[in-house]
Amino acid sequence: MNQQVKLAARPVGMVQKTDFSFETADQPTARDGEVLIETIYVSLDPAMRGWMNDSRSYIKPVQIGEVFRAGTAGRVVASQHPGFQVGDHVTGSWGVQQFAVSNGKDLIKVDTQVAPLATYLATLGMPGMTAYFGLLNTGQPQPGETVVVSGAAGAVGSVVGQIAKIKGCRVVGIAGGQDKCEYCVSELGFDACVDYKNGDLRKQLKAACPDGIDVYFDNVGGDILDVVLGQIKFKSRIVVCGAISQYNNDTPVKGPSNYLSLLVNRARMEGIVVFDNAAHYSEAAVQMAQWIDQGTLASKVHVVEGIENFYETLMMLFTGKNFGKLLLKVDHS
């Protein structure tokens, strides 16, 4: 049998469990030219919230009744395709289900001798690519500059901060909770990390960035974006990667009240979507695998077991309860 999670309703405000349906289908079979994949990991990402809305975006919304879109990693369990053998590990985007059939076009074969499978959904997957291209192409950090990243302990933020360190920047994270902040400084090598849940963010950030902020990589939006806008420098760059604080609003998104700081500082705010860089993913993966190998790029994964826990696990993203790249382990191996 094939357990699947489908979109059942479009949420208004916070996602509800009833916005998904948990169904069981027959296990599919691979026909000529196809492979059957067993899912090992489902990636849980803040972007999923956007895919639930029926609005114009960078990707079409998931339709009601459709298996819910997700980045996935698994193993080939049957193959009628000359390019894949049983036992091959692959990544793709076949959604929240235990099994899927593919013609192979959207699958990437990955080598679990080079890196653990989970890493291909984390640093070597979409979050890592988002960090790499967003920071380097759009943030354009220069040695000696101060780079601030929110969601600092998360899948994207942790990579942003470490790459900025590799590029010779002073790096300050913003994260929720002392454990996450300590991790950023002690294990990831950030120069400082500010706990937005504890004390006056404006003052703490000012203390951590006494010369102001050159690059801000924003994963959260909301009040934190406004605080940062108040401390940016001349010709600074703000990378708009996400706004997790705003995704479950049932009121309009909070626009950055301090946006005129862009004028005062001749600064730039620019949006990114990782897919635009698809032609360059492999170069980035080679570079990041090298940094991982050298020990300069660490990562943490947070694995929850059981496809039946999909909803509760997704909610961890929006309450800040995950610590590291959040994955759902679907197979029972």
Place this chain on the structure above:
Amino acid sequence: MNQQVKLAARPVGMVQKTDFSFETADQPTARDGEVLIETIYVSLDPAMRGWMNDSRSYIKPVQIGEVFRAGTAGRVVASQHPGFQVGDHVTGSWGVQQFAVSNGKDLIKVDTQVAPLATYLATLGMPGMTAYFGLLNTGQPQPGETVVVSGAAGAVGSVVGQIAKIKGCRVVGIAGGQDKCEYCVSELGFDACVDYKNGDLRKQLKAACPDGIDVYFDNVGGDILDVVLGQIKFKSRIVVCGAISQYNNDTPVKGPSNYLSLLVNRARMEGIVVFDNAAHYSEAAVQMAQWIDQGTLASKVHVVEGIENFYETLMMLFTGKNFGKLLLKVDHS
């Protein structure tokens, strides 16, 4: 005697007449190396509102008791400076007063045979330079693209739109009132102009920009910025020049609720300040004088007489009552 307008108090919310004091000083005299200038025109600009606030900005605030800062044009009435003769016309920033003494360093001699004196405070002055560099360097319009400008009939907006036409763009203005909109289309050659005071701006703008917006030059901020953000295209550019709708708020600035459209569209929002281009003003002036001469760059000035009307004239900017570059005529010639 020398009538002067000084800053008397820092406004909270809308500017009050009592925020200025109207004083009479002795007429100053030029000493060795100095010139005495009689003011002819005082330029009235939205940026003045910002100069009244005691906050970090791109220029230091005007101090309480100081002659209020303004762009100015006048004639030399006495000279002890080898570089200036009585009768020379000059522009500078000597503030809202009838007479001023200068060592000449901050004065620009202008030729009223080439263009009327008022033009040196309009298209060939700060508003024109703001339009020229903001549009070309930051907006980077390409032939065939759709350029939208707010405050379209104003000193900056009217120049933005005409330069965009010269560069081969489709140009759509946003202005307040049918007369301003008609002027933009009939006299300035815009392809369309939308009256934000009349009807549904979103629908009207959509009709005027059926393919979306590539460049938005924003002078107004507020709700209009949000409507435009909802209609921008992939890789579009928003030039943040000002936000006149927000300058007199006694509540926080309205941040753009639709700013995540920057992400969806991989678009950029960037602030500009004209002073950064000072090294290139003369090139721009030569180019714009040529366009004026060729009849492709028109402008309108709106002159109010009498330094005693400074406050009421300034207020016209914030109520949209001016039509063209707003100047106060100070001399009695």
